[in-house]
Amino acid sequence: MFYYLFDYINKVFNPPGFDVFRFLTFRSALSAITALLFSFFIGPKIIDKLKKSQVKQPIRDDGPEAHKKKYGTPTMGGLIILFSVITPVLLWANIKSTFIILILFATIILGFVGFVDDYLKVVKQLPKGLIARYKLLGQIFVGLVVGSAVYFLPEFAQYNSQTTLPFFKNLNWDFGVLFIPWVIFIITATSNAVNLTDGLDGLAIGTIIIVMIALAIIAYVTGNVIYADYLNIIYLPGSGELTVFIAALIGAGLGFLWYNSYPAQVFMGDTGSLALGGAFGVMMIMLKKDLLIPILGGIFFLETLSVIIQRLYFKYTKKKYGEGKRVFLMAPIHHHFEKLGWEEPKIVIRFYIITIILAIISLTSFKIR
Structure with a gap:
């Protein structure tokens, strides 16, 4: 809301210095700082409340032996991230922007789906939490809304069903009538991928922070006509506003990492992982960089692929030999x-290093074409 307040003061009274609030870079910095400070303020309060409410993360019996000492650590810490992201975005972003409306919608809805799943697992003691098909319905709903908005709204009219082909110059891929199903698939895949990655202290949130730093640069240049023209990428007016959201997510992520680093004081749970993964997918779709997801989100892609390979190979060998065999000692691959x-x-640190390398490759794809 401060965005409109300072804009009004600047236009009516024109005091010196207030013009700075128009700039994306300044508002993004304020957004990141606000999110970080807010997470430090509410983090201990939420963790204390979760502990008192006995909201404990269940530990797999077949998991690594070292994980048994994690029993009793509170989960649903994704609430810290969600509150710390939403608050600064409402304060510093142009909330009339279609890009901001869509990303907030996706983050909140998927965060709610994850919250329900966590609540059923840890409070109601239902081992499987939210029934898979209901969770999938939530992801499909978000994908349907976002896909339809990008396909039909005037902000995206010129490139509504198109996306950038990484490493190819002046060549875009058009999904045509398959665009909305494609969006549903992407959002479902990215939200589940981050959920699978959230298995070690600090792994998912640290990886997300690195990815978001690269994505902030992508959002900024995509919404800047000069940089977009120089890099010969799709220019989307107004998309730079996503930088404010991404900055908030980076600040909130750093604040959460303070509590989630090894040994973790709190886990994000599905409340955080589904929201973060979905937000990542939605932003890549809106910025027309969705085919870059396997590179920029390479760790998430690898984690998901390891689970798919493990399950398919186990079923295949069980059917053929009567006994299931495994490719990995345990999946996802971090286990x-x-x-x-x-x-x-x-x-965790080695996965961070890989993510940094993949982020650099993703950014160089703009010029190496």
């Missing part, structure tokens, strides 16, 4: 490395 004897912090 495979734990079973090999790697320490948890070492796995």
Whole structure:
């Protein structure tokens, strides 16, 4: 709301210095700082409330031995992230922007779906939480709304069903009538992928922060006509406003990492992972960079692929030989490395390094074409 307040003061009274609130870079910085401070303020309060409410993360019996000491750690800490993102976005972003409306819608709805899932698992003690088809319905609903908005709204009219082909110059891919189903698939896939990645202290949130730093640059240049023309990428007027949201997410992520780093004081749960994964997918779709997801979100892609390979190979060998066999010692793949004897912090840091490399490759794809 401060965006409109300072804009009004600047237009009516024109005091010196107030013009700075028009700039995306300044508002993004304020958004990140606000989110970080807000997460430090509400984090201990939410963690204390979760502890008193006995909202404990269930531990898999077949998981790594080291994870048994995590029993009793509160979950649903994604609430810290959600509140710390939404508040600064409402304060510093242009909330009339279609880009901001859509990303807030997706984040809130998927966060709610994750919250219900966590609540049923840890409070109501239902082992499977929210029934899979209901969770899928929530993801499909978000994908349907976002896909329809991008396909039909005038902001996206010129490139409504198109996306950028990484490493190819002056060549876009047009999904045509399959665009909305494609959006549904992407949002479902990215939200589940981050959920699968959230298995080690600090892994999912740290990876998301790195990805979002790269995505902030992508959003800024996509919404800037000069940079978009120089890089020869799709120019989307107004898309730069997403930078304010991304900055808030980075600030909130850093604040949450303070509590989630090894040994974690709180886990984000599905409340955080579904919201963050869905937000990532929605922004890539709106910015027309969805085919870049397997690179920029390479760790999430790898984690998901490891689970798919493990399940398919197990079913295949069980059907053919009567006994299921595994490719990995345990899936998702971060657990495979734990079973090999790697320490948890070492796995997390190495996955961070891989993500940084993939982020750099993603950004260089704008010029190496």
